[in-house]
Amino acid sequence: MTRSTASAPHRIVVLGAGYAGMTAALRVARRTRGRDTRVVLVNATARFTERLRLHQTAAGGELTDFRIPELVAGAGVEFVEGWATAIDAERREIALSTAEGGRTVAYDTLVYALGSATDTTTVPGIEEHAFTLNGQDAAERLAARLAELDAAGGGTVTVSGSGLTGVEAAAEIAESHPALRVVLLGREQPGSMTGPKAKAYLDAALARLGVEVRAGVEVAKVLPDGIELAGGELLPSDASVWTAGVRVSPLAAEAGLATDDRGRVLTEPSLRSTSHPEVWAIGDAAAVRQSYGVLHGTCQSGIPTGMHAADQIARTLRGGAAKPFRFGHLHQPVSLGRHDGVIQFTRPDDTPRGACLTGRRAVAYKEFVSSTPPKTYRLLTRFPVPSTMMWTRGGRRNG
CATH class of the missing domain: 3.50.50.60 (FAD/NAD(P)-binding domain)
Known part of the structure; x- marks a missing residue:
C-alpha cells in the first residue's frame, strides 16, 4: 500500500546522512526533478561527519564544519534533524526523537543508510x-x-x-x-x-x-x-x-526487515530489500553481495551504492525495471600522519595488486579522494555527476 495519491507526492525518505545517504538524497532529488516526488533526508545531527578524517580530530586537528542544510540547499531535499528510534514497516513511518520532542516521518520509498559504528560490546569495559x-x-x-x-x-x-x-x-x-x-x-x-x-x-x-x-x-x-x-x-x-570491529543499528531487524546475522539489510542485486520492496539499503547498513562476496563497509563502496539506489528508484518510478549493482574496489589509502601515507591499489575483490604509492605522492592522492565527497555533493545539486567522480577511499577500516 502506498501513501501517494493524486494530490500527494511520492515521498522518498533517506534515513542517515553519511557518505552513502547524502549521495542518495542529492542524486535521487536530481533524478526525480520535475516528477511528483518529495525527498526528505533524516539525520541525528545537522553536521556532516567526515568519518574518514575523525582520526585527525582525535589528534587535535580541526575539520571544516560542513552543515547538512547548507550542503543540500537548493537541491530539492528537505532536511529533518532527529534520532530515529523505530521504523514501522507496515505503516511506513519512522519514529524520531527531536529537539522539539517525538514525531514521525512517513515514507513511500525508504533508503536505509544508517551506516555502522565501532562495536563497544565485544569486550568488557x-x-x-x-x-x-x-x-x-x-x-x-x-x-x-x-x-x-x-x-x-x-x-x-x-x-x-x-x-x-x-x-x-x-x-x-x-x-x-x-x-x-x-x-x-x-x-x-x-x-x-x-x-x-x-x-x-x-x-x-x-x-x-x-x-x-x-x-x-x-x-x-x-x-x-x-x-x-x-x-x-x-x-x-x-x-x-x-577501533576493532563494527556494528550496525538494530532498527532494521526490529522493524521486521530481512537481515543477516550482523543486522545488515539483505538486498536483491538492485539493492532493494529482499523482504520489503519499498526499502532500499545502502552503505554499511546493507549486506550487498557481489561475485566475490559481501561488500565490507567502506566509503569507496558506500557512495556508489547511494548513487545506484537513487538511479534505480528514479527508474522504477518511471515504470522501468531495477538494474543490478556492480562494484569493484580500486584502492586502500592509508594516512600515516599528516605528511606520509601509502596507497595500495587493489583488484576488484580488494586483494592487493603489485602497485602502490608512498610518501608525498600518497598524501596528495589521499587528500584528493578524501576531500571529494563534500565537493561532489555541491556538484550534485547542479549537474548529473557521472559515477566515476564518486570513487573514493576504501579498504577495510576496522580489524
Missing part, C-alpha cells in the same frame, strides 16, 4: 573506559584527553585494532603528540591486507613515528587505567582507544 571514533563528539573527547596527557608531561595511549582505522589513529596521535607513548594492539599485523611493498613501508612509518606494535594479541578487558590481554598480561593505558 569498552563502553565505560575506552575512547572511540564514533562521531565528532567522540573524537573531540579523545582530543581533550590527549591534551590533558600532554599538559601532564606524557602518558601511554593504547589503540586496540590493527585495521586501517587503528593504524591511522595510532600514526596521527604519535605524530601530533610526540611526548606520548603509543601502543598499537591487534590480532593481525598492521597492513596485513596490503601487498609486501606497501606493508614494509607502513611498518617503517610506524617505527619512525615511535608507534609500538603488539600483533598477535587479544584484548580481554578494558580497565580504567589499562588493558588486560588474554592470558592475564596488564598494559598501563592512560587513554585507551578502541
Whole structure:
C-alpha cells in the first residue's frame, strides 16, 4: 500500500546522512526533478561527519564544519534533524526523537543508510573506559584527553585494532603528540591486507613515528587505567582507544526487515530489500553481495551504492525495471600522519595488486579522494555527476 495519491507526492525518505545517504538524497532529488516526488533526508545531527578524517580530530586537528542544510540547499531535499528510534514497516513511518520532542516521518520509498559504528560490546569495559571514533563528539573527547596527557608531561595511549582505522589513529596521535607513548594492539599485523611493498613501508612509518606494535594479541578487558590481554598480561593505558570491529543499528531487524546475522539489510542485486520492496539499503547498513562476496563497509563502496539506489528508484518510478549493482574496489589509502601515507591499489575483490604509492605522492592522492565527497555533493545539486567522480577511499577500516 502506498501513501501517494493524486494530490500527494511520492515521498522518498533517506534515513542517515553519511557518505552513502547524502549521495542518495542529492542524486535521487536530481533524478526525480520535475516528477511528483518529495525527498526528505533524516539525520541525528545537522553536521556532516567526515568519518574518514575523525582520526585527525582525535589528534587535535580541526575539520571544516560542513552543515547538512547548507550542503543540500537548493537541491530539492528537505532536511529533518532527529534520532530515529523505530521504523514501522507496515505503516511506513519512522519514529524520531527531536529537539522539539517525538514525531514521525512517513515514507513511500525508504533508503536505509544508517551506516555502522565501532562495536563497544565485544569486550568488557569498552563502553565505560575506552575512547572511540564514533562521531565528532567522540573524537573531540579523545582530543581533550590527549591534551590533558600532554599538559601532564606524557602518558601511554593504547589503540586496540590493527585495521586501517587503528593504524591511522595510532600514526596521527604519535605524530601530533610526540611526548606520548603509543601502543598499537591487534590480532593481525598492521597492513596485513596490503601487498609486501606497501606493508614494509607502513611498518617503517610506524617505527619512525615511535608507534609500538603488539600483533598477535587479544584484548580481554578494558580497565580504567589499562588493558588486560588474554592470558592475564596488564598494559598501563592512560587513554585507551578502541577501533576493532563494527556494528550496525538494530532498527532494521526490529522493524521486521530481512537481515543477516550482523543486522545488515539483505538486498536483491538492485539493492532493494529482499523482504520489503519499498526499502532500499545502502552503505554499511546493507549486506550487498557481489561475485566475490559481501561488500565490507567502506566509503569507496558506500557512495556508489547511494548513487545506484537513487538511479534505480528514479527508474522504477518511471515504470522501468531495477538494474543490478556492480562494484569493484580500486584502492586502500592509508594516512600515516599528516605528511606520509601509502596507497595500495587493489583488484576488484580488494586483494592487493603489485602497485602502490608512498610518501608525498600518497598524501596528495589521499587528500584528493578524501576531500571529494563534500565537493561532489555541491556538484550534485547542479549537474548529473557521472559515477566515476564518486570513487573514493576504501579498504577495510576496522580489524
